[in-house]
Amino acid sequence: MQLEGKTALVTGSSRGIGKTIARELAHRGCTLIVHGSKESDALRDSFEDVKKLSGDSIMVTAELSEPAGIDKMFSHVEQSVTRLDILVNNAATQKPGPFLELEQEDWDRVFSVNLRAPFLCAQRAGRIMRDNKTGGKIINISSVHAYDVRRYYAHYSAAKGALETLTKSLALELAEFNIQVNSVVAGAIATELTPLDRQASFLTSIPAGRIGTTGEVARLVAFLSSNECDYITGASITVDGGLTLGFCASRPDL
Ligand code: NAP
Numbered sequence: 001m002q003l004e005g006k007t008a009l010v011t012g013s014s015r016g017i018g019k020t021i022a023r024e025l026a027h028r029g030c031t032l033i034v035h036g037s038k039e040s041d042a043l044r045d046s047f048e049d050v051k052k053l054s055g056d057s058i059m060v061t062a063e064l065s066e067p068a069g070i071d072k073m074f075s076h077v078e079q080s081v082t083r084l085d086i087l088v089n090n091a092a093t094q095k096p097g098p099f100l101e102l103e104q105e106d107w108d109r110v111f112s113v114n115l116r117a118p119f120l121c122a123q124r125a126g127r128i129m130r131d132n133k134t135g136g137k138i139i140n141i142s143s144v145h146a147y148d149v150r151r152y153y154a155h156y157s158a159a160k161g162a163l164e165t166l167t168k169s170l171a172l173e174l175a176e177f178n179i180q181v182n183s184v185v186a187g188a189i190a191t192e193l194t195p196l197d198r199q200a201s202f203l204t205s206i207p208a209g210r211i212g213t214t215g216e217v218a219r220l221v222a223f224l225s226s227n228e229c230d231y232i233t234g235a236s237i238t239v240d241g242g243l244t245l246g247f248c249a250s251r252p253d254l
Helices: 016-027 041-053 067-080 104-132 154-177 196-203 214-225
Strands: 007-010 031-036 058-061 086-089 136-143 179-186 236-239
Touching: 007 016, 016 031, 016 041, 016 086, 016 214, 031 041, 031 067, 041 058, 058 067, 067 104, 086 104, 086 214, 104 136, 104 154, 104 179, 136 154, 136 214, 154 179, 179 214, 214 236
Parallel strands: 007 031, 007 086, 031 058, 086 136, 136 179, 179 236
Antiparallel strands: none
């Protein structure tokens, strides 16, 4: 799973899962484009971390709910790196709430960041990969919420479900350009922001008996980024310790 000579853009790599993905790809020899919504200490820390592993890496900021922000980010990317081999659509937002109280504004925001931004980023990255004739990999970070719905996540689940379908459509259309498109369906993953009580309440519904780590998601992304899996496209690969195997149905508190 060596990625020397490749360049990857990981959206939302200032913290959480995206930060570990950026580090993992850099560790395997990839040049990184580290992204956050805005300048922040977290973004700078993540970038400094990656730079130690991969010196040519760069940092970009863009508010992904705004198409103009995405345009600006890709203009910057095109001026700063000579190739783009891997796009990881990782950034996402959520604001859980009861369906009957859901504001249209919240629906629109979740859909703009979690679905429209991956579409626009995949289109821009796909054009670069096609024009460079280098092929490439697009990896969408999805969620078990796409399949296994929970209360208060109607907009998040719908957007992740659509992201799963989008993955397959892109895989079909981009195969002729040697671009593989896959999704990683993550279960409950511990990040700095996952509240500990939420982690504890999940444990009994996870057959593996524990929350996943960001490293476990990142290593799968590294595999999907590599030429080891050039024949895998349109796949959704679950990393959830068995969470979606049916345990949830017996847990009315979830
Ligand atoms: P996180 O810690 O909340 O980090 C989110 C990242 O996305 C940050 O880098 C953030 O940038 C960026 N971001 C959020 N809104 C943005 C916006 N409007 N414009 C630009 N960037 C934005 O998230 P996470 O828990 O690591 O989740 C990463 C991915 O895994 C998401 O796709 C999520 O749906 C999926 N996932 C997570 C879990 C889990 O248990 N954690 C489970 C299943 C799936 P800033 O720092 O600049 O705000």
